[in-house]
Amino acid sequence: MRSLIVGNWKMNGLSGALAEAASIDTLAGELPGVEVGLAPPFTLLSPMAAMVHHLSVGGQDCHEASHGAHTGRISAAMLAESGARFVILGHSECRAEGDDDARVRAKVDAALGAGLSVILCVGETARQREAGEAKSAVVGQLAAALPQGEGSAERLTIAYEPVWAIGAGQTPAQDEVEAMHRAIRSSLVAHYGEAGRLVRILYGGSVSASNVEALVANAMVNGVLVGGASLTAESFGAILRSIAGSGRAD
Template sequence: MRQALVIGNWKMNGSLQQSSELLHTIDGAINDKITAEIGVCVPFVYIDLARRVLGASKLKTGAQTLSEFKSGAYTGEVSADMLVEFECHWVLVGHSERRQLFSEKNEALVLKVIAAQKAGLMPIYCVGETEAEYKSGDRFKVIDGQLQSLLANRDVDLNKLVLAYEPVWAIGTGMTASPEDAQEVHAFIRELIKNKAESIADKIRILYGGSVNANNAASLFAQQDIDGGLIGGASLDARAFISICQKA
C-alpha cells in the first residue's frame, strides 16, 4: 500500500512574514486525521525559516530545484549538500517551469536526480506535456521521452524517487485533467516503470499536479494510480492546502 503524498510548491511567492505565518498555520492544522505524508517546497531564502519553524513536524521542507554539481564556480547555484545542511527532505526536479523558462533538459535533470539521491534528498521528478503536444496526440510520446533518460541511467535509484505528472496546460490555468484522463497517464507511467523494474512499479508514488484544489482533490486521489498531489497555487492558502491533504 502506497502512502499518499501531498507536496506544496510555493514557487516564487511570499514575503518573510507571509511565509512564516503560512508555515505556522499549516503546521498547526496538521493532526492525526491526516494520514498523507506532507511537504512544502519553499524558495531557497526561506528554507532556513522552514527548518526553524517546523522542527520535528510531520510537515517536511523541500526545495524547488538544485544544481547537478557538487560544488565549484557555478554562480547562483545551490547544491544538494547545501540543502541537506538545512534539513531539506524533498527537492523538485524538472518542473515544467524549469524546463520551459530555464531550458533545463532531460540529461541535466537526470544528473540532478542522482546528485539529490547521493546527498540523501528525495527527488520528485516531474513530467508532462504542453497544450500543443496534448492536442496533437503526442502526450504519451513526450512523457515516454522525459522518463527514458531517467530509466536508462543505472545511477538512478528508483526506490528513492517520486514521480509527478503535471500537464503543462493545466498548471495555474484553472483547467484540470479529468480524474479518468489523469489516471490513464499515471497508469502509463507505472507501466513504463514496470517494464524497467517490475518490483518497484507498484511501490513508486506518482503525484498529479495541475490546478488541484479542495473541490477536485478527492476525485483525483481516488484513482488507482494517483498517489497524491503536487500543489501550486492552492498551497499558498493554508485552509485550501490542509483541505487537500485531508482528502489524500
C-alpha cells in the same frame, strides 16, 4: 500506499509566511493518514525546517554540480544542509528555462547522491497533446531521467503535471489522468521491476479543494503536487482535509 501531498511555493513567501507553514504543520499532525511536504523558496528553507514537526521540507530545484562558479544556483548538498529532505526536479517551468532531459537526469543523480529524495516532474505541452503525442512525450521524459542505482526507486516520486494545466484552472478528464498514470506505472515497473510498483505517482496542475477529491478517487493517483493553493493554511488545509476524508489517505 500512503497519500503524499506536496506544496510548491515557487517564488512566493517572505519571513511572515512562516506562520502559514506553522499552521499547515499543525494540521499535518492532526491528519496522520497523509504525508505532507512543503517546498518553500530557498530563503525560507532553513527556518522552516527548524520549526516544523509533522511535515517534510524540500527544495524547488538544484544545480547538477556539487559546487563551483554557478552564480545564483543552489547545490543538492546545500539543500540537504539547510534541512531539505527532498527536491522537485524537472518542473515544466525549469524545463522551459533550459533544463533538457540530460540535465534533469544529472540533477536527479546529484540529489540522490546528496541524500535527498526526488520528486521528478513529467508532463506534455498543449501542442504535444493536440498532436496525440502526450503519452510518448511523458514516457520519454521519464525514461531519460530515471536513476539506475540500487535503491533509487525507494527515494523517488513521480509528479505528472500536464504543462497546459499548470496555473490554468483546468485539469484533464479523469480517464486521461488514469491513462497517463497507468503509462507511467508501466514504465516504472519496466525499469525497476516490482520496486516500481511502490513509487508514488502524484498529479499536479491546477489542483484545488474543489477538484482534489475527484483526482485522488482514482486508485492510480497516489497524491498531488499543489502550486498556488498551497500558499495558505486555509486553502492547503482544505485540500489536506479533503484527501484525509476521502478514504484515500492511506
